[in-house]
Amino acid sequence: MKIDFSTSFPIYLQIINGFKRKAAVGELVPGQKIPSQRELAAELKVNVNTVQRAYREMENLGLVRTLRGQGTYMTEDESLVGQLRTEMLKNVVNDFLAAMAALGYGDEDILELVRTGMRQKNGGEVR
Amino acid sequence: MLPFLRLLRKDLESIRWPLGIISGLSAGLIVFLRFKLAGGWHEDLVGILMAAPLMFLPFWLFWQSFQSLRTEWREDTVYTLLCLPVPGWQLTLSKLCTIAAEYTVYLGVVAAANALFNPFAGEILASFPASWLLRNGFLFYLIGLSQVVSSVIFIQLAFVVSKMVGRLQGLVSLWTFFLAFWVTGRMGGLLEPLFRWIPAVPLHRLFRLDLIGRPIVSYWDAAPKISQGLIIFGFFWLTGYCLENYVEVNG
Amino acid sequence: MMNYADQAVFVEGLRKRYPGAEALRGINLQLERGQIWGLLGPNGSGKSTFLKCLVGLAQPDGGLIKIYNQEPGRQARKLIAFMPELDHLYRWMTVQGTLDFTAGFYQDWQAGRAEELLDFMRLKGEQKVGALSRGMRARLKLILALARKAPLILLDEPFSGIDPSSRERIVEGIIRQFKSEEQTMIISTHAVGSTEQLFDGVIFLDQGEVYLQGNAEDLRTEHGQSINDIFKEVFV
Numbered sequence: 001m002k003i004d005f006s007t008s009f010p011i012y013l014q015i016i017n018g019f020k021r022k023a024a025v026g027e028l029v030p031g032q033k034i035p036s037q038r039e040l041a042a043e044l045k046v047n048v049n050t051v052q053r054a055y056r057e058m059e060n061l062g063l064v065r066t067l068r069g070q071g072t073y074m075t076e077d078e079s080l081v082g083q084l085r086t087e088m089l090k091n092v093v094n095d096f097l098a099a100m101a102a103l104g105y106g107d108e109d110i111l112e113l114v115r116t117g118m119r120q121k122n123g124g125e126v127r
Numbered sequence: 128m129l130p131f132l133r134l135l136r137k138d139l140e141s142i143r144w145p146l147g148i149i150s151g152l153s154a155g156l157i158v159f160l161r162f163k164l165a166g167g168w169h170e171d172l173v174g175i176l177m178a179a180p181l182m183f184l185p186f187w188l189f190w191q192s193f194q195s196l197r198t199e200w201r202e203d204t205v206y207t208l209l210c211l212p213v214p215g216w217q218l219t220l221s222k223l224c225t226i227a228a229e230y231t232v233y234l235g236v237v238a239a240a241n242a243l244f245n246p247f248a249g250e251i252l253a254s255f256p257a258s259w260l261l262r263n264g265f266l267f268y269l270i271g272l273s274q275v276v277s278s279v280i281f282i283q284l285a286f287v288v289s290k291m292v293g294r295l296q297g298l299v300s301l302w303t304f305f306l307a308f309w310v311t312g313r314m315g316g317l318l319e320p321l322f323r324w325i326p327a328v329p330l331h332r333l334f335r336l337d338l339i340g341r342p343i344v345s346y347w348d349a350a351p352k353i354s355q356g357l358i359i360f361g362f363f364w365l366t367g368y369c370l371e372n373y374v375e376v377n378g
Numbered sequence: 379m380m381n382y383a384d385q386a387v388f389v390e391g392l393r394k395r396y397p398g399a400e401a402l403r404g405i406n407l408q409l410e411r412g413q414i415w416g417l418l419g420p421n422g423s424g425k426s427t428f429l430k431c432l433v434g435l436a437q438p439d440g441g442l443i444k445i446y447n448q449e450p451g452r453q454a455r456k457l458i459a460f461m462p463e464l465d466h467l468y469r470w471m472t473v474q475g476t477l478d479f480t481a482g483f484y485q486d487w488q489a490g491r492a493e494e495l496l497d498f499m500r501l502k503g504e505q506k507v508g509a510l511s512r513g514m515r516a517r518l519k520l521i522l523a524l525a526r527k528a529p530l531i532l533l534d535e536p537f538s539g540i541d542p543s544s545r546e547r548i549v550e551g552i553i554r555q556f557k558s559e560e561q562t563m564i565i566s567t568h569a570v571g572s573t574e575q576l577f578d579g580v581i582f583l584d585q586g587e588v589y590l591q592g593n594a595e596d597l598r599t600e601h602g603q604s605i606n607d608i609f610k611e612v613f614v
Contacts, residue, residue, distance in 0.1 A: 133482035137479060206462040209435055211455070211483045372434075375435065375437055376435045
């Protein structure tokens, strides 16, 4: 498990986002065991309290659950994973749209640009 | 192991080498002179030189008692020492015992070397009965030890007090040393009457003989020694208290 | 009167003068238990003096200090594991001898933990302390502080002047061994750099005064900057 993070954004949120992303893309499957707080802290070279806070929040979100004396596991709830996926997609799209808007492009321009970009990527065709 | 024994072991281990070298050299000097005497060196010269190790002893001990604390500061190990959760007096007592051990070992080695290789000492010693020699030797050792102990306590006090001030540490140290010395004499004199009831201890056949070798009875006056001893003990306690509570590390 | 019973460290109006310099000019701090605190400031800002006052190696000229509700002194020393910036080891001892010596004085010494740390820090018991490199001695110093279950651990500049691999080992060693349920740690440093993920809270010291104190994550949110960037902004 590796999370690259910058330190200008709260670290515990970055850890949570890291788990969300991995769950959304299937790198972490439902019910999979995740590292203990201490292990993850040592790996990321991050204070244990920070990891603890991230795990606590994730538990509140229902993303993970901790079994006493056994460890922490990803949720079995497939629908939550689906939700995360949707949420992530939304975020990506929204970020993109916001960035384009900031550059002064209208909706039609954006669609056109996306089509052009895809055509170039796929060798001339929109699939 | 008791914390104090840990301290003592550490202090003893740290003087192993210097003590070994110095007493080895002193014994070596005596043996060397023995052969030079056989080789034709003048008797008087050899006699004086053979006494050198004994005359050297007080200076060396004086230096060592100062060094034993100063080294801790100079090598920053004082950070270890002063963080230990032990009373200050244990720190100074451990060093005091170490100096006493140095005195004992050095004196023992030099005395043995003299007895074996110093023909002049041999001559003198042969003229006294063995039991007399043993008792006198032991008394000589004890009196020396009490001198060593009180000097070490003065030096420790002077050193520790100097580390309580931010500047002029050398001067403060010297001042404290002489002040403590003066106070001991002065206060000792004041307290003395309290101990007058203790009879003087007769020292039969000890120490002095008249010209034709008959023992003279002399007396050991207890009262002044006891009163001074109390003052010195007070200084010892004060040093430990200051070391534990008021001393600062440099920088 | 403030309530300082549940603080690991409570300091009020702490002042310390050295000949020719005022090292601490009225420090007020309350440090919660169970956290790792970064004591940040440039050289000469009073970090070392502050830590020395806590452990009793420097005598304050004024103010109040409480460590787990105790004044600095012999009793408080039992609660504190202090790692000074200077090299405070006996050079003629071996590594194992150093550990044994320290173990003899503290009831909270964890022999198993010391052995684990020795292994982790790649040190060997029979090595002579005087023959170790600076980085290796820094590692040994850290072992002495972390092998105790001391409620308060003070590390003075544990990262200064040592090689990157020792630095990394030390950071990881701290993370692995720190028990937030029963310990509190203060780490002083003048170069925040890559160590800022260690801290729960930070204290910025500037010329003997507290410039800023707060939770690291909160400060990142508020400033939209890393602690290191805030540090640079304040002190450069």
